[in-house]
Amino acid sequence: MSEGKLQTAVLGLNADGQLLLEAARQIDYFQIQAVADKDTNLAEKIAAEYECAAFDDYRQLIIQNRLDCLLVAAGMHSCDEYVRMAMKKKFNILKLAPAARDFEEAAEFVCLGEDEDIKFAIANPGRFARSFLALREFLEQGRLEQLFLMTAFCNAGDQPHQGWQSDPKLAGGGVLLHNSYGIVDQIMWNFGMPQQVYSLNTNQAQDKQQRLYLAEDTAVVTMKFADTFIGNLIASRRGGIGPREEFLRLYGKDKILTVNQNRLTVSDGLGQVSEELKYDDDQLVCMVKLLENFALSILLPDKNELCSSGRENLKDMAVIESAYLSARTAMPEEPARVLQMASLHVGKARSI
Numbered sequence: 379m380s381e382g383k384l385q386t387a388v389l390g391l392n393a394d395g396q397l398l399l400e401a402a403r404q405i406d407y408f409q410i411q412a413v414a415d416k417d418t419n420l421a422e423k424i425a426a427e428y429e430c431a432a433f434d435d436y437r438q439l440i441i442q443n444r445l446d447c448l449l450v451a452a453g454m455h456s457c458d459e460y461v462r463m464a465m466k467k468k469f470n471i472l473k474l475a476p477a478a479r480d481f482e483e484a485a486e487f488v489c490l491g492e493d494e495d496i497k498f499a500i501a502n503p504g505r506f507a508r509s510f511l512a513l514r515e516f517l518e519q520g521r522l523e524q525l526f527l528m529t530a531f532c533n534a535g536d537q538p539h540q541g542w543q544s545d546p547k548l549a550g551g552g553v554l555l556h557n558s559y560g561i562v563d564q565i566m567w568n569f570g571m572p573q574q575v576y577s578l579n580t581n582q583a584q585d586k587q588q589r590l591y592l593a594e595d596t597a598v599v600t601m602k603f604a605d606t607f608i609g610n611l612i613a614s615r616r617g618g619i620g621p622r623e624e625f626l627r628l629y630g631k632d633k634i635l636t637v638n639q640n641r642l643t644v645s646d647g648l649g650q651v652s653e654e655l656k657y658d659d660d661q662l663v664c665m666v667k668l669l670e671n672f673a674l675s676i677l678l679p680d681k682n683e684l685c686s687s688g689r690e691n692l693k694d695m696a697v698i699e700s701a702y703l704s705a706r707t708a709m710p711e712e713p714a715r716v717l718q719m720a721s722l723h724v725g726k727a728r729s730i
Contacts, residue, residue, distance in 0.1 A: 383409040384470075384673055385445050389436055389460070390452025391415035391424050394474050398449045398501075399428060401665035407673035408447070414439040416456070436460040445469045446676065453540075454479050455548040465490050470497040472672050475559040477691045479550025481699040481716055488688040498688035499672055502563045503664035504639070505685055506671075508657040510564060513626070513637045517568060524631035528601075528609030530565060532558040533623040539615065544592050552581065552593030554698050558613040561624055563686070565601075565609070566693045571717075572601035572609070574710040577701035582616060599701045602710075692717065 386408045388395050395415070402408040414433035415421040425432030433439040436452070440463045448464045450457065450473045458478075465471060471491065477500045478484035491498030504510050516522060534557040542548040543556055554562075554577075579594035596614040603609065625638040633652075636643045644653040668685070675684035696713040704711040 382677065383407060384447045384676060385409050385411045385443075386447040386449060387412040387414065387439055387443060387445050388449045388451060389414050389439065389457055390450065391417070391420050392451055395449075395451030396424065397661060397665055398451055398472075398474070398669070399424070401662060401669050402449065403428070404666050405670055405673060407670070407677060411445060412439050412443050415452075437463070440464050440467065440469075447472065447672075450474060453542060453548070454483070454550075455542060458483070461487070462490060465494050465496060465498070468494060468496055470499075470672075470676055472497075472499045472501055472669070473688075474501045475563070475691075476500075476550070476555050476698075477688060477695055479555075481692070481695040483550075484688065484692060484695045488692060491688055497672070497676055497684055499675075499684055500686050500688060500691040500694075501665070501668055502560060502567075502686045502691075503661065503668050504560045504564055505567065506664045506667035507639055507659045509637050509640055509642045509655065509659070512642045512655050513564075513635070514568060516635065516642070522628060522630040522633055522635055525628055526607055527629040528565070528569070528607075529627045529629075530561050530609065530611040531623065531625055531627075532561050532611070532613040533620065534613075534615035535620050535622045537615070537622055544595075546591070546593045549593050551698065551702060552579075552597075553595050553613045553615040554579070554597050554599070554701055555593075557615050558597075558611065559694065559698075561611065561613075561626060562697060563691070563694050564626060565611070566697065569603055569607075569609075571693050571697060571713045572603045573714075574602040574712055575697060575700040575704055576600045576710040577704040579702070579705040594705070597701070597705075601697075 384407055388399055410428045410430045412431040413424050414436050418434040421432040421434050436457050437460055440460050448469045448471050577599045579597045581589050581592045581595045583589040583592050595616050599611040601609045628635045634645050640657050642655045645651045671685050674682035696716040699716050700711040700713045
């Protein structure tokens with residue numbers, strides 16, 4: 379660390395990796411020292427723009443640099459061993475969602491980060507969107523009485539995804555893990571883990587045998603939070619079904635609250651709107667706020683609590699893991715059991 383700036387590198391220069399770079403450039407706390415991507419030309423082009431070193435070998439970036447932070451946008455299948463190497467060199471890690479390919483892998487990273495006394499954080503920029511912050515305040519003030527139903531919707535639409543994301547072995551999962559993580563995080567952040575999860579998953583393969591070799595592109599997940607409060611999540615990423623859309627809708631005694639990235643609306647059962655809040659937050663605005671929180675949690679930890687730590691995200695991963703397990707067993711599953719069993723498996727039976 380020099381002049382109060384965190385020496386930083388970015389692993390993976392896909393669109394999300396470039397968003398991370400642009401956000402970091404807008405914050406005085408980061409000094410971009412290096413970037414890496416398997417595409418040599420892309421790495422060199424981006425490095426020239428940011429006046430930093432370029433690598434097409436993730437391992438060499440870790441070996442040749444002394445960093446305070448590593449921002450990870452690459453798929454975990456391509457860099458898991460290098461992220462572990464970075465953590466053992468005391469690099470603080472910010473990983474774009476999802477936290478890992480499955481719960482067990484996420485728990486291992488969390489425990490390694492705690493053993494090395496570094497930050498391991500997951501990027502959930504939706505937590506910094508003013509519409510979702512307004513939702514949180516609305517709930518904390520008790521303005522939605524007798525909440526009994528929640529519905530969440532995520533349509534990835536025509537958003538392109540790389541071929542490896544359809545391979546369950548490389549990706550760990552499909553639309554639930556890679557496209558719906560943000561809305562799952564909002565549910566866990568505001569309501570905690572459900573007691574039970576039941577899920578139906580499918581994909582567009584023509585027969586059952588083919589479907590076994592592809593990650594799900596459509597899913598319906600039902601969640602039981604209490605005897606009087608249930609919810610569901612509908613998610614899809616099939617091409618040709620319109621633009622990306624994501625929202626959370628809550629039903630209470632006499633109010634319906636709907637929130638997305640830029641708007642919070644309160645209405646009655648007849649659809650009459652009584653309150654509407656609009657914001658112009660985009661992905662970059664939220665990512666800047668997220669990176670600022672991450673940087674300050676390292677520079678001034680006593681005054682700045684890390685938002686969206688890896689350990690906190692284990693709850694998100696437990697729910698997603700339970701959904702995948704339920705889709706295989708055709709039975710409801712309990713996320714709390716996933717937390718307990720996986721913690722014991724990695725030898726870290728801690729309270730989560």
